[in-house]
Amino acid sequence: xxxxxxxxxxxxxxxxAHQVATEVFRPISRKYxxxxxxxxxxxxxxxSLIDGMNEGSDIGGAGATGVRRESKDKDDGxxxxxxxxxxxxxxxxxxxxxVGLLLTMPRQGLGNSAIASVATDExxxxxxxxxxxxxxxxxxxxxxxxxxxxxxxxxxxxxxxNGEKIYVTSGERADLVVVWASLDRxxxxxxxxxxxxxxxxxxxxxxxxxxxxxxxxxxxxxxxxDDCRVPKEALLGSPEVDVxxxxxxxxxxxxxxxxxVAAMAVGVGRASLDETRLRLTEAGVEIxxxxxxxxxxxxAARFLExxxxxxxxRLLTLQAAWMADNGKPNSLQASMAKAKAGRMCVDVSxxxxxxxxxxxxxxxxxxxxxxxxAKILDIFEGTQQIQLLIVARQLLGKTSAELK
Amino acid sequence: xxSTTDRGMAERGMGFGLRALNRLAGxxxxxxxxxxxxxxxxxxxxxxxxxxxxxxxNRTFKAATKLGRPARQPRAKSSGLxxxxxxxxxxxxxxxxxAFAAEQVRPAAxxxxxxxxxxxxxxxxxxxxxxxxxxxxxxxxxxxxxxxAMTAVLASEALAHGDMGIAYATLAPGAVATAIxxxxxxxxxxxxxxxxxxxxxxxxxxxxxxxxxxxxPLKLDTQARKDGDDWVLDGVKSLIARAKDxxxxxxxxxxxxxxxxxxxxxxxxxxxxIEDEPAMGLRAATTGRLLLEGAxxxxxxxxxxxxxxxxxxxxxxSRIAWCSLAVxxxxxxxxxxxxxxxxxxxxxxPISNRQAVAFSVSDIGIETGGMRLATYRAASRADRGDEFxxxxxxxxxxCSDKGMQIGSEGVQLxxxxxxxxxxxxxxxxxxxxxxxxxEGALLV
Numbered sequence: 001x002x003x004x005x006x007x008x009x010x011x012x013x014x015x016x017a018h019q020v021a022t023e024v025f026r027p028i029s030r031k032y033x034x035x036x037x038x039x040x041x042x043x044x045x046x047x048s049l050i051d052g053m054n055e056g057s058d059i060g061g062a063g064a065t066g067v068r069r070e071s072k073d074k075d076d077g078x079x080x081x082x083x084x085x086x087x088x089x090x091x092x093x094x095x096x097x098x099v100g101l102l103l104t105m106p107r108q109g110l111g112n113s114a115i116a117s118v119a120t121d122e123x124x125x126x127x128x129x130x131x132x133x134x135x136x137x138x139x140x141x142x143x144x145x146x147x148x149x150x151x152x153x154x155x156x157x158x159x160x161x162n163g164e165k166i167y168v169t170s171g172e173r174a175d176l177v178v179v180w181a182s183l184d185r186x187x188x189x190x191x192x193x194x195x196x197x198x199x200x201x202x203x204x205x206x207x208x209x210x211x212x213x214x215x216x217x218x219x220x221x222x223x224x225x226d227d228c229r230v231p232k233e234a235l236l237g238s239p240e241v242d243v244x245x246x247x248x249x250x251x252x253x254x255x256x257x258x259x260x261v262a263a264m265a266v267g268v269g270r271a272s273l274d275e276t277r278l279r280l281t282e283a284g285v286e287i288x289x290x291x292x293x294x295x296x297x298x299x300a301a302r303f304l305e306x307x308x309x310x311x312x313x314r315l316l317t318l319q320a321a322w323m324a325d326n327g328k329p330n331s332l333q334a335s336m337a338k339a340k341a342g343r344m345c346v347d348v349s350x351x352x353x354x355x356x357x358x359x360x361x362x363x364x365x366x367x368x369x370x371x372x373x374a375k376i377l378d379i380f381e382g383t384q385q386i387q388l389l390i391v392a393r394q395l396l397g398k399t400s401a402e403l404k
Numbered sequence: 405x406x407s408t409t410d411r412g413m414a415e416r417g418m419g420f421g422l423r424a425l426n427r428l429a430g431x432x433x434x435x436x437x438x439x440x441x442x443x444x445x446x447x448x449x450x451x452x453x454x455x456x457x458x459x460x461x462n463r464t465f466k467a468a469t470k471l472g473r474p475a476r477q478p479r480a481k482s483s484g485l486x487x488x489x490x491x492x493x494x495x496x497x498x499x500x501x502x503a504f505a506a507e508q509v510r511p512a513a514x515x516x517x518x519x520x521x522x523x524x525x526x527x528x529x530x531x532x533x534x535x536x537x538x539x540x541x542x543x544x545x546x547x548x549x550x551x552x553a554m555t556a557v558l559a560s561e562a563l564a565h566g567d568m569g570i571a572y573a574t575l576a577p578g579a580v581a582t583a584i585x586x587x588x589x590x591x592x593x594x595x596x597x598x599x600x601x602x603x604x605x606x607x608x609x610x611x612x613x614x615x616x617x618x619x620x621p622l623k624l625d626t627q628a629r630k631d632g633d634d635w636v637l638d639g640v641k642s643l644i645a646r647a648k649d650x651x652x653x654x655x656x657x658x659x660x661x662x663x664x665x666x667x668x669x670x671x672x673x674x675x676x677x678i679e680d681e682p683a684m685g686l687r688a689a690t691t692g693r694l695l696l697e698g699a700x701x702x703x704x705x706x707x708x709x710x711x712x713x714x715x716x717x718x719x720x721x722s723r724i725a726w727c728s729l730a731v732x733x734x735x736x737x738x739x740x741x742x743x744x745x746x747x748x749x750x751x752x753x754p755i756s757n758r759q760a761v762a763f764s765v766s767d768i769g770i771e772t773g774g775m776r777l778a779t780y781r782a783a784s785r786a787d788r789g790d791e792f793x794x795x796x797x798x799x800x801x802x803c804s805d806k807g808m809q810i811g812s813e814g815v816q817l818x819x820x821x822x823x824x825x826x827x828x829x830x831x832x833x834x835x836x837x838x839x840x841x842x843e844g845a846l847l848v
């Protein structure tokens with residue numbers, strides 16, 4: 001039967017994640033926003049704890065771990081609530097605490113998602129338990145990841161990588177970096193593959209760490225790949241350049257991580273709303289759900305409007321994760337969720353700053369920080385515009401050549 | 405306006421009066437002396453007296469067998485898992501209603517909108533499909549073993565995909581049956597429900613909305629005064645579907661010493677008048693006002709003994725019902741604009757090849773998805789007996805705001821063609837505005 005509540009069996013996980021957010025993340029939230037580039041050592045113990053949780057349970061843990069599409073042998077009509085949904089629920093709670101800290105959780109990088117999503121069992125074995133960052137963007141290639149210039153050339157049993165990578169989340173702190181590179185630039189997107197590079201590889205040089213608007217607890221690195229040699233086995237997925245299959249292989253990671261970024265946005269949105277509701281209540285503004293919004297104060301009406309957008313984003317996010325759990329194709333819903341959640345969390349967090357005035361704008365509270373953190377969530381893992389493109393192409397049945 | 409036209413109309417029996425009115429209307433004297441509003445309003449009031457009518461005579465509502473205690477649909481049980489798939493029965497109903505909406509409702513919609521009338525065959529088919537008795541408990545002749553707000557939402561959504569105005573006309577009697585099934589006592593159920601479970605379902609209305617700005621269903625102008633053992637009702641109720649055909653009303657009124665409450669009022673009750681009230685949309689529902697002037701009903705007419713919780717629940721459930729209509733209509737907009745923008749060419753290619761057009765389609769898809777999930781969540785909570793006031797308010801906010809945007813985008817994407825009645829998007833533009841305006845009238 002139709003039920004859009006948090007599944008009972010994930011109750012303990014959600015409450016654990018919420019405790020971590022409250023007890024671990026929130027108290028150090030401002031500290032690492034101010035001390036950008038300083039490693040949040042408090043997270044080491046937490047990461048071990050979460051590793052323990054992952055091993056001890058089948059619910060997939062609370063962090064941004066890999067998202068493997070569940071394959072069902074046959075559609076027997078049974079309903080599954082699996083690791084996609086539990087991960088999304090955990091991420092929402094943790095990002096209610098602090099999205100920057102979640103992004104720099106040891107061993108919970110987006111590279112880990114990529115590895116978990118497309119790695120062979122041997123690769124999983126070899127790289128399991130390590131912290132993996134993801135390097136896609138280049139100075140001249142952002143959303144247009146098919147036009148990346150980093151190359152990978154086979155030389156004996158090794159690939160040789162050359163190029164420049166920017167915006168590598170956790171690039172400094174991770175053990176591994178999943179690097180996107182082209183096997184043959186004349187073959188376009190089909191030739192783009194991802195390679196696992198050890199952070200200690202002397203061919204991959206840290207160029208700089210960025211100074212950012214938000215998520216300052218998370219390091220954002222730039223690398224130069226200069227004849228960076230990796231073993232043949234470091235290639236993720238198939239080494240064949242299949243022009244027909246195109247970009248699918250590499251992009252599959254995104255289908256799986258978009259709901260996670262949407263979940264981050266939902267978490268930040270709720271943090272702002274929860275705090276604002278508290279402050280409005282103290283200021284004597286009650287939000288009455290049975291009264292028409294327009295019959296209440298302007299502040300209450302605005303709050304209701306933001307809360308409605310929040311709820312739409314949250315439900316779209318849960319839907320996308322639930323579909324992945326049940327082996328239903330969810331590329332459309334994942335992009336819908338990411339688009340809605342990304343814009344919602346920017347609108348909501350900025351709106352909450354406005355409602356709370358100087359209280360919201362000042363650094364004594366976290367509202368202004370959440371409003372700064374929010375913006376990246378409408379950009380990385382596919383900008384708002386890219387999501388709208390993906391949604392439109394699917395709804396309209398258009399190719400990327402027709403609808404550019 | 406030319407004088408020939410004036411004369412033509414005048415000669416068709418309207419007489420001197422109309423010609424005089426026209427002259428008055430054309431004069432800028434009124435504007436100069438700031439009397440136009442008052443004069444127009446006075447004119448409207450005096451003209452519409454002509455469209456006033458008595459309420460329909462009601463059948464004799466009589467209990468065949470008395471229920472010993474009120475029958476109620478039991479709560480729906482959940483496995484505790486997140487799930488967006490309708491169950492088998494719900495899917496069957498969805499498909500049946502969807503086919504009805506596509507094959508009969510949509511083709512009739514243009515005409516029904518123009519004539520302000522829903523064809524009787526469509527009303528009958530909707531009753532045959534059981535759409536008006538989803539909220540009637542099985543012991544009272546209903547068809548659903550459990551609480552069925554979710555089922556009603558799915559069916560209403562499918563029906564509104566055909567047309568929102570016709571959906572309103574066909575589902576309105578179900579609001580009365582559902583209200584009695586949820587809050588009626590044994591006598592009220594025994595007396596009134598058999599008429600709804602029989603073959604000739606009466607027109608009936610849950611009359612809550614009042615014609616004033618910032619209407620709040622918890623602060624009603626309509627008063628119910630205690631007089632001896634009776635209640636005496638005074639007030640005006642707005643935008644009632646098929647008002648002049650209604651045989652039974654459930655009227656929301658502020659009960660003396662109690663607060664807002666629901667009253668069962670049969671249409672033959674003295675002191676009731678119907679006034680035609682055409683509106684921007686929902687025209688197929690032949691909307692009208694119900695005027696209550698000293699309408700006297702017995703003490704037993706009050707529902708749920710005037711409990712506030714029941715009344716608030718009624719407000720929230722009706723909001724979910726209007727959301728389901730908005731979701732179905734928004735989906736209709738999406739389904740209509742997709743082939744249009746793909747086929748329409750400009751500057752040598754389909755207009756959907758342009759991001760400005762394509763992104764607008766994406767937004768319609770995204771917001772319709774959000775509206776739908778929020779509505780489902782509210783309804784499924786209601787079925788399980790969980791609190792749902794917040795969820796209903798959120799669904800309403802989304803369906804009101806985004807629904808209106810979607811209605812507007814639908815017309816915009818068709819450009820000038822969207823403004824012409826040849827395409828349904830202009831009707832959806834008018835209808836979708838209703839989701840944020842209506843209170844009561846429908847119930848899940």
